[in-house]
Amino acid sequence: MSDVTVGVAFTAQESAAIRGDFAILSRTVRGGKPLVYLDSGATSQKPRQMLDAERAFYEQHNAAVHRGAHQLAEEATDAFEGARETVARFIGAQVREVVFTKNATEALNLVAYSFSNAAGTGAMDGVDPALAARFALGTGDEIVVTEMEHHSNLVPWQELARRTGATLRWIGVTDDGRLNLADLDTVITDRTKVVAFTHASNVLGTINPVAAIVDRAREVGALTVLDACQSVPHLAIDVAELGVDFMAFSGHKMFGPLGIGVLWGRYDLLKAMPPFLTGGSMIEEVRMEGSTYADPPQRFEAGVPMAAQAVGLAAACDYLTDLGMARVSAHEHVLTEALLDGLAQRPWVRVIGPVDGKDRSGAVAFVVDGVHPHDVGQILDDAGVAVRVGHHCAWPLHRRMGVTATTRASFAAYNTVDEVEALLTALDRVPVVFGTVI
Amino acid sequence: MDLYQEIILEHAKRPLHAGLREPFDAQVHHINPTCGDEVTLRVQISGEGRSAVVADVSYDATGCSISTAATSVLADEVIGHSVKDALASFTAMRKMLTSKGADPGDEEEIGDGVAFAGVSKYPARVKCALLGWMAFTDALTKAGVDISATSASPSAPSASEPASSNTLTSSPITSKIMEDS
Numbered sequence: 001m002s003d004v005t006v007g008v009a010f011t012a013q014e015s016a017a018i019r020g021d022f023a024i025l026s027r028t029v030r031g032g033k034p035l036v037y038l039d040s041g042a043t044s045q046k047p048r049q050m051l052d053a054e055r056a057f058y059e060q061h062n063a064a065v066h067r068g069a070h071q072l073a074e075e076a077t078d079a080f081e082g083a084r085e086t087v088a089r090f091i092g093a094q095v096r097e098v099v100f101t102k103n104a105t106e107a108l109n110l111v112a113y114s115f116s117n118a119a120g121t122g123a124m125d126g127v128d129p130a131l132a133a134r135f136a137l138g139t140g141d142e143i144v145v146t147e148m149e150h151h152s153n154l155v156p157w158q159e160l161a162r163r164t165g166a167t168l169r170w171i172g173v174t175d176d177g178r179l180n181l182a183d184l185d186t187v188i189t190d191r192t193k194v195v196a197f198t199h200a201s202n203v204l205g206t207i208n209p210v211a212a213i214v215d216r217a218r219e220v221g222a223l224t225v226l227d228a229c230q231s232v233p234h235l236a237i238d239v240a241e242l243g244v245d246f247m248a249f250s251g252h253k254m255f256g257p258l259g260i261g262v263l264w265g266r267y268d269l270l271k272a273m274p275p276f277l278t279g280g281s282m283i284e285e286v287r288m289e290g291s292t293y294a295d296p297p298q299r300f301e302a303g304v305p306m307a308a309q310a311v312g313l314a315a316a317c318d319y320l321t322d323l324g325m326a327r328v329s330a331h332e333h334v335l336t337e338a339l340l341d342g343l344a345q346r347p348w349v350r351v352i353g354p355v356d357g358k359d360r361s362g363a364v365a366f367v368v369d370g371v372h373p374h375d376v377g378q379i380l381d382d383a384g385v386a387v388r389v390g391h392h393c394a395w396p397l398h399r400r401m402g403v404t405a406t407t408r409a410s411f412a413a414y415n416t417v418d419e420v421e422a423l424l425t426a427l428d429r430v431p432v433v434f435g436t437v438i
Numbered sequence: 439m440d441l442y443q444e445i446i447l448e449h450a451k452r453p454l455h456a457g458l459r460e461p462f463d464a465q466v467h468h469i470n471p472t473c474g475d476e477v478t479l480r481v482q483i484s485g486e487g488r489s490a491v492v493a494d495v496s497y498d499a500t501g502c503s504i505s506t507a508a509t510s511v512l513a514d515e516v517i518g519h520s521v522k523d524a525l526a527s528f529t530a531m532r533k534m535l536t537s538k539g540a541d542p543g544d545e546e547e548i549g550d551g552v553a554f555a556g557v558s559k560y561p562a563r564v565k566c567a568l569l570g571w572m573a574f575t576d577a578l579t580k581a582g583v584d585i586s587a588t589s590a591s592p593s594a595p596s597a598s599e600p601a602s603s604n605t606l607t608s609s610p611i612t613s614k615i616m617e618d619s
Contacts, residue, residue: 372502374473374566375442382439390473404474404500433442434503435451 007326009334010413018323018414021047025414033384036422041202041230041363041410042388043252046316050255053315057308064304066281080307083314084297087262090317091247092238097270099263099297100310104229105152107248107263108196110300111225112156114273115194116163123274131272134193134223139165142191144222146171146179146208147400148201151393153227153248157196166193171213173400177204177353184216192222199231199242203394203408204353205336205363207231214243223269229253233412234332234361236325239264251309255412256316260309263300270296277302320413328413332362335411335420339364342424348431352401362411365392368427370436373405379433380407383426385419440556441563442503449507449550454514459496464580468573470565475501477509479573483521483581490521490583495574504554504563509570511550521578525588527551528571535564 010018019025022045029035037045057079063072065080081095088095101107118124118135137143143157147170161168169187172180179197188195195217200207210226217224226244231237233254239247246269251260265273275282275293279302284292293299320328337357343349348369354360368376377389388408391398398405409423430436458465462480469476477499484493495513499506512531516524531551534543539559543552557567578585 372475372506374475374502374504374563378439378441378560378563395474398474434447 007324007328007330009331010323010327015414015416019416021049021319022414023048029384029386030382036383036385036419038409038411038415038419038423039386039388040233040253040412040415041392041408043258044233044255044412045414046257047255047319049319050257050312050315054257054308054312057311062308065307066298066305076307079311080305083307083310086314086317087310090237090321091232091262091264092240093264094267096295096297097239097264097267099265099270099300100305101248101261101263101300102259102306103252103261104227104248104250105156105261107261108153108225108227109156110263110276111196111246111248111265112160113276115160117274117276119164120274124272127272131268134221134269135272137164137166137193140191141166141193142189143168144170144188144192144195144197146197147173148177148179148204148206148394148397149196149198150202150227150229151395152229153196153198153225154396157194167191171197173204173397176355177201177206177401179206179208179213181209181212184212188213188216188220188222190220192217192220194223194225196225196227198227198229200228200234200361200363201353201394201397202230202363202410203365203392203397203406205360205365206354207235207359207361209359210242210244218243230361230363233320235329245269251313251316254313254316255319256313257309260306260313262313265296267296270300273299275299275302279303281305323413331413332411332415333357335415335417336360336362336364338417338420339409339423342420346424346427348436349427352403352406363408364410365406365408367403367406368430368436371430371434373407375434376407376427376430379430380423380426383422383429385423385426387423441560443553443556445550445553446503446507449510450503453499453506453510455495455517456498456510456513457496458498459494462494462496463582464577466573466577466580468569468576470501470505470569472565473502475499475505475566475569477501477505477570477573479509479570479577481574481577481581483578483583488522492516492519492521492524497570497573499570501569502566504557504566505569508551508554508567509573511548511554512570512574515549515551516574521583525575525578525585528575529588531571532568534558535567 024045061075063076065077084098085095088098115135115137124132143166145157171183171187174180224244225246228247228249232249246265248263252258282299282302284294350367352365373389380387390405462482465480467478479497482494484491499509515527527548530547534541535558537558543555545552554567557563
């Protein structure tokens with residue numbers, strides 16, 4: 001991960017140029033108000049370059065990939081596999097380690113299911129027994145997550161525990177919204193087979209200390225799975241540097257299209273894993289009695305793949321690379337600090353998560369005294385400011401922080417300090433409407 | 439914005455008939471899975487059949503101003519009224535809330551409920567206004583009341599199905615807003 005100090009925030013001129021690439025940002029909402037889109041943590045908006053790439057694929061090269069010998073089939077396959085190369089380069093991975101999935105949720109389920117599928121008769125035939133043993137889960141084994149996980153990196157592991165008889169444990173969260181690292185050695189033990197955790201919390205904005213968790217997991221021989229949905233769009237990522245075994249992220253949160261996610265995994269592990277979804281494309285040989293399977297990544301890409309989305313995602317990676325991830329980080333850091341400062345000046349607002357900008361991404365959740373987050377979001381929406389309200393698919397985390405729900409603003413490279421101001425100005429109406437303070 | 443009518447803010451600040459009371463015939467717990475709002479609601483019925491009356495509705499709710507106010511209005515509208523009238527109020531309320539702004543509501547049928555007409559223009563908030571009402575019809579069913587005249591009856595996919603009686607997920611109105619949780 002590059003240090004954010006390497007980059008500098010975008011100039012006003014650069015910001016204007018970036019915003020010009022996102023047509024939707026110039027529209028108005030709720031009776032002519034300029035859209036202030038602060039919900040990129042849920043999904044990002046799309047640059048013209050990405051949309052053009054998808055359109056060009058459909059208009060010029062569309063065909064089912066990995067099938068057929070006609071020219072279009074070849075071009076579509078090249079475009080799809082070329083996209084894989086671009087995505088791999090973007091995260092510092094080998095090309096054959098990049099698996100395209102429907103979304104990050106499917107990528108995480110793929111890993112979770114590979115553990116329980118590994119228990120099937122013959123599923124691990126031909127796999128080195130020591131490697132196969134890493135995927136063997138049963139009573140007495142433990143799965144570790146954290147209390148700040150998105151449901152997508154929690155429920156699949158709860159279900160895996162239920163299917164296998166393993167026990168789910170979790171690393172707690174401190175009052176200021178950091179992982180309780182004091183728990184590390186007691187929660188991750190010799191019984192731990194897998195540690196799944198988020199790189200950056202989609203609610204608190206906390207960036208977790210990957211190295212410390214990976215070191216402890218390695219000490220006990222557990223596999224590590226990183227949910228990078230909220231980090232890949234915002235920080236320079238190098239999987240080799242992170243040291244995890246698997247990493248999942250979604251395309252639509254990083255200027256890419258809906259309907260595509262990525263699972264990255266170490267090749268030796270992917271090679272050992274049984275398939276998750278089965279059917280066309282992922283086979284080596286099929287007979288009525290049974291089948292054998294292709295090598296990764298094809299083993300995990302059953303059915304006609306989402307080639308246009310892959311092409312779009314690659315264009316999104318190129319777009320971010322052109323912006324420079326160090327600059328994206330630096331820019332969002334400026335916005336995050338501006339928002340945290342603005343919220344700190346309002347005693348009737350409480351930030352849920354770290355209140356300073358250190359090891360923090362651009363997701364800022366908060367509560368307003370005496371006003372439900374849904375009502376806060378409604379007042380902001382009335383001013384054209386789009387934020388997320390609710391538990392953001394992290395219900396246990398909200399319970400831990402002692403709140404039912406929060407209002408969350410989240411940034412992307414196209415946001416500006418003026419938009420932070422617009423949010424704060426709209427927020428000042430909340431206590432007035434509800435008569436809570438002032 | 440015509441959402442936050444004075445009357446809604448008033449009910450939200452000082453909800454009527456709040457708190458859980460004895461005696462009661464049935465108690466239900468409903469959750470809105472998108473935001474985590476919840477309501478525990480009790481009903482007490484007196485009389486039977488056509489002469490059945492809603493003797494009491496008591497509740498303990500955590501929610502936004504819309505859901506808190508809606509439950510307050512609900513309790514005030516139905517307590518002391520016949521079950522038949524209460525169900526008519528529910529039907530009228532739901533019709534208005536799902537009309538996307540077309541139905542201004544009838545004060546005769548839903549009283550302060552007409553203040554919620556603006557909610558119907560905000561599809562994401564309709565579930566908030568209906569949380570208490572869905573709990574109420576579910577509680578009536580559990581108390582043995584036949585609510586088949588309304589489409590909240592158990593024959594339709596409704597909040598009274600045992601498998602999902604504690605969430606709104608089975609409500610046809612609210613099921614479509616669940617995908618992001």
